[in-house]
Amino acid sequence: MKPKIIQTIVFLLAVVNLQAVAQKLSVTALQVEHQVNPLSVVPDVPRMSWKLVSKTKDTRQKRYEIRISTTDKVTSGKNLLWKQNKDTEQSVLVNYEGPALKPGQRYYWQVRVKDNHGNQSNWSEVQYWQTGLKAANWKAKWIAVRGADTAQASPLFRKQVDLGKTVKAATAYITAKGLYEAYINGKKIGDAYFTPGWTSYKDHLQYQAYDVTSLLKKGDNALSAMLADGWYRGGLTWDQKKNYYGDTRALLMQINVQYTDGSSETIVTDESWKTSYGALLKSSHYNGEVYDARKEKAGWMTPGYNEDNSWASVAIKDYGYADLTGMSGPVVKEHERIPAVKIIKTPQGDLVADFGQNLVGWVEVKTHGPAGKQIKLTHAEVLDKAGNFYTDNLRSAKQQTVYVLKGSTENVYSPHFSFQGFRYVKIEGYPQELKPADLTAVALYSAMPVTGTFKTSNPLLNQLQHNIVWGQKGNFVDVPTDCPQRDERLGWTGDAQAFYNTSAYNMDVSGFFTKWLKDVKADQHKDGSVPFVVPDVLNQSDAGSAGWADVATIIPWGMYMSYGDKRILEDQYASMKGWVDYMTSRSRNNLWNTGFHFGDWLFYRPDDDNDGRAAVTDKYMIAQCFYANSTQLLANAAQVLGKTADFNKYNALLNDIKKAYVNEYVTAGGRLISSTQTAYVLALQFDMLPESQRAQAADRLVANVRDYGNHLTTGFLGTPYLCHVLSRFGHADVAYDLLMQESYPSWLYPVKMGATTIWERWDGIKPDGSFQTPNMNSYNHYAYGAIGDWMYKNIAGIQPAAPGYKKITIKPIIGGKLTSAEGTLDSDYGLISSRWKIENGKFNITVVIPPNTTADVYVPDASGKSYKQHTVASGEYSFQN
Template sequence: MSNLSTISRAAFTIALLFSFVTNALAQKISVKDLTVEHLVNPFSIDNAHPRFSWKLVSNIKNTTQKSYEIKLGSTEKATSWSSKESSDQSVLIEYSGDELKSKTTYYWQVRVTDNHGNTSAWSPIQHFKTGLKPEDWSAKWITVEGNDTSFASPLIRKEIDLKKKVLSATAYITAKGLYEASINGQKISNHYFAPGWTSYKNHIQYQVYDLSKSIKTGANVIGVALGDGWFKGRIGFDHKKHLYGDTRALLFQLEIQYTDGSKEIINSDDSWRSAFGPIRSSNIYDGETYDARAEMPGWNIVGYKETTSWKPVRIIARGSERLVGMSGPPVTKHEEFKAVKIFKTPKGETVVDFGQNLVGWVMVRAKGPAGTKITLKHAEVLDKAGNFYTTNLRSAKQENNYILKDNVEQVFEPHFSFQGFRYIKIDGYPGELKLENLTAVALYSDMKPTGKFTTSNTLINQLQHNIEWGQKGNFVDVPTDCPQRDERLGWTGDAQAFYNTAAYNMDVSGFFTKWMKDVSADQLPNGSVPFVVPNVISERDAGSAGWADVATIIPWDMYVSYGDKGILDAQYNSMKKWVDYVSSVAKDNLWNTGFHFGDWLFYRPNDDNDGRAAVTDKYMIAQTFYAHSTQLLLNAARVLGKNDDVKKYEELLEKIKSAYIREYMTVTGKLVSNTQTAYVLALQFDMMPENLRQQAAERLVANVRDYGNHLTTGFLGTPYLCHVLSRFGHDDVAYDLLMQESYPSWLYPVKMGATTIWERWDGIKPDGSFQTADMNSFNHYAYGAIGDWMYKNVVGIIPVAAEPGYKEILITPKPGGKLTSASGELETVYGLVKSSWIIQDGTFKLDVIVPANSKATVVMPKTGKKEQIGSGSYHFESKY
């Protein structure tokens, strides 16, 4: 009997497996990775016409979508809107039904048919929740009793008693400052630094959390800690504090639906209580002090007995700023690093090396007598003698202090501050400090990795690693210039220079959608754009070429990389205002007024007496970016069908280029600034007549050779340098620059042990000394813009602007630099694109993957042979 049972079970298993395989084979097309507004099952969609995206999965080559059908409803089974279209579009399909209700969950599915006659099953049900309208807010802003003058972080609590069984519970939370919220003693999410940094005077984000599994019938406790953050704490230059306000405040609205159909709303109001807890001070630049002796055990759980230190909260008036849902990813924890080494410096200090320059904090495990103070200071590098070096932090302390309670082992980490570091100096640790007592944690915006790039050259691979970690460290809610010193600002020039590289490495669609709203919000009434966004410097500090042009460059590049026509629509007025501002200050179509950073941090030789100085005329640079922004505005106008603007800006562009030629170029094509950046920008932005461009490229090559195959470009010339060389047939020169190992070059910092991109080409000089201390960041992504060229040329993955978002792809690898292999891949909005090659026995072998619903043109190196292909996996070979 047992043998028969065994046989029966085996037969059943085989039948089940056969059924599964049969169904899988029958299901020749399916959909995956469904998103709404670039987000997976988002919880606060403010867009009245949200856009849906999906990817096709097919094992048949040359598959495209023939039609799609979407259905949407307010329950999983209901359908209140459907759309069936004969279309190959699967990215950002706009909802076109009746107005959606606020704070409502909607469910949606999609199925597709392909060009082979196959129809997919309906996708798994997805959902999104609409945000609150202004009139939906019933909560009050609350803060501490009296004036908010304490350095300590307030704790705010509310005990609630629910009489019925809870079906669902949704919390809407924001703060002036930063908040960390809990329900019944448990942190409600893995988010940090909420509500995020925006142009607070214009809009503050709120977050939405599903607390259905956290709230229970009976007693519950809401607990919230507040921090200074960017709102109240020191930010920007000149030790500015209280830039947006001097009062930290909480806005909390909990909406509960019971199983009997009734509802209840619990708001922040004057019934809540507050006290100051163990976070004695917290500041973005200076760090945090936490005194475990001041802890209030149980303050955020049921049954806590409030002491006399707990006071009533105070209601404050609602400001003029708008409350908006999140459109970008939250900051979350990511990689952890164990301590690599603990050592004594020549000065006798105890220093710990984590092996990687990162942004986040160190978790410390400690136990000792009450009052013991552990101090962690953070640094990126050691000096020439091997000592802990913090001079480049300027006034930022980057210091966390932990004061122990009596002989209880605890794990400490900050709440409302973060540090940029590879090394820590630790003082006051009780007993023997061991490697396992310390863990470094990276924090950055929760962006999905999308790109991979590797070659046969280990130095280039380390360069790619450094580029990625420069991005991680500086994409902490806003694209900052640096993450360690007393700055950490959203410099617009850095962001636009690096955008294309960023979009290869990670999915930055939501990240930049959010930040571009702040670019528009902080744009001055006259159309000028600040140096930093959010703008915490001065309204006078605006309008620098290559910085303010972020208003046009990133929207257009987002359109190309994600196929997002909506970003052009949303930013079009901002783009137009910026170009019109420049036109208003230009004289005879020449932009030769105002302050400009120019080619920031270009190569400055110590003694350049033969006239080869790399100084490029700043107004000459400004004119090229004036043309570039006008061209991008013109592109956007064409995409959006704004025909009147197309004609207007076509005429303007012609005048701008004519003025450039009159002012900055001789009749033979020589430029008034004989620098790499001058020729790079002139060629990149098509400023010269076509018949003079090749000779200009030859002048550029001569300049590079004259500097011994070294670059001399700064923040504005560097992103385009190798692109221009490749465009005009000088891949060999581009590779010579990429492979250059001596200063100035991309690989010089790698050879010096860098694990991120430096602010300066020679942040650490060959003799081990430092560049100027007041501006010498070792985590500064701008020069990492070479990553864009590496993806587009080494492995040859290029989006085609006419069919954006990699709907159409150009695969055109260009081997060089003695590389014998390279591989790159990118998870696009249509799916995975891959280009991987190896040179073996005189043969170039290329493997390509094209996602379903896309097509590609493959161009083989040397032979130039082209082949158009649809989706699928392919192998190509040619003599090399």
């Protein structure tokens, strides 16, 4: 054999061997600032994350190499901007440490790693991020209609541009006062809805960045957009506040174009644009839309439209750019498409479509008929006891879509700027026989990747999990709303903090809450108090309700534990401190017993309470507990951030707060002045009592639960912690009794009543089929879904033992007659899985631990009374006890 052939064979064998080694270890799921290939990264020091993939047990990262370039050829050539080799296990939120980044520039990056077994991965796929614009980078002008913007109809804007060269790359930056949809050559830019999203507009306004390279062409191009009132100037709250942020809708669009010959051009909104009105006559989140297809301006979004000579010239507005910021959270997108399950005729004669699921979004209609024929869709969550369409609980929200046909062949229509909460839709004026296939419900919510799954041997618990998830979907529409259907839909802070932990199991909410916490900080009052809703459109002076305002500390700390995000603590620290200092300023002798408080909202209140069994908990007693908790979380944050003086200060304050609590609210014998479940739950959850009194307090809590026939009586503030406290203090059997309770009040009562989401009230529909008071009776409220946190942590047994799940605890608790359960969580390190079953008197569990982490696995016996502990690294393991 010739030497050259031998060399070739040796080389090929070496390549095959290298590939085999690399297959043992690979890198995937690259993200920058919790996002995949983001186009408007705001921080000057972005952070990169990735996951290791390896089938070898006990795999840990020993070293990473990152390289970053200004082109997609990420090599060591002249375009290489920065590279770093580092011996570390860190693979989550790694700081960029290279040269200063330029605004509006795209950067390409990839990473490879070496593990503790000596394996080295191949370079990952090339990913990218694009930096956002600074105020000085904006060349576009704000455009609006001329004169007072008093029309209810949506204004249209357009301009035709001639591109004389071949486009290499193009990015569109768009925002609006109001909501916008933008188009290039008749095609919608992006797949987001309700842009630019709802923020504290008085402080900051988001813009979105889109890669529009494929939409532009050499030659004539039509740029167009449509605006609507949205949150900016549309009716808000039950008072229908109009023009809260401003009275004029305006558009700002800038397209930065790079050509193949190396030149560039910027296309902007300016005086050359034209404006008119079209078919969208009204648009409101609460009331819906009115669309008259006869008024469509055919071809207005495409090149060659020659009727815009009759359109009006635009007005230029001097709104500036200082408050503009890139998108830091997920946009709202279309998700599930659900066909109508059946068409029913109610006893009152209404034609109603049932979609089988309470959801948030809109209905897509397929129809045809004569010009001028009007179709009206009215949305509702439930039917009444007799089976009739029910809308009383919507209060003043109409929740209607009106569509006027233009007389052509089949029409397909769905709204543009309005979303509704519904399971049932009443149809009026439909021109043909209505069939289920003519109507499709489209679910709309923020695009948060699903991270968690949960399933047990009990079908009712599985439906409860389903309801929790759909409650999250329906209320995470850009901001965490309380409910999605009536004339409210506001970012209630109490609901959000109560549900945070559950939400972070079900979905990746890192970007969602990063965005919303900016608004919490922005709308926080100068005295440190936090408003009831964020963005704050109630604008009330008596902010700072216990358990609501504590969102300022609870969610930032929750984000740190869920995602290991230290920067969120840095960004929110002043807000956290401001809230705790506010409570201190309102306290006397370390006792916070002043101001307005919602208390344990919607706690158990029986209809005929002649014996004082309504579970009323002293509001100031609750306030003192949350005062302590927020002080504890602030001290924790100070410790993480190395603020030693603050850590010592607030630790000392915490001790004083607890002493004041004991002096004011606890008898010498250890009894609380409010003997409710919530009182004992909060005292135990937040360690308000001396160690010597905690066991007897837990016993009193158990006695209370038993006294109510194994029913809970807690409201929004006590419910999230109820089962946690019981299991922590050795009463997991009682926690299971509450969870498995099927009669009112309980988590499973709504499930038994046919719920597909979480209700606002424990008895939204009473056992006799009648309704709770209609002025506050939502059938899609996520707060009581906070039990999901306990289910993931204690039934599946998945808990973070270190921030971001760098270390994991798997410790399932047996009970509730469950014979099997399984839960998964796709963490920032990879998939965590716990799957167990009881079979032949033995407890069997299989766990999956992702690379670069470790776990303590506690395996109970079939009775759940004794555990065996196993400390493991990454890999799949099966244990029996």
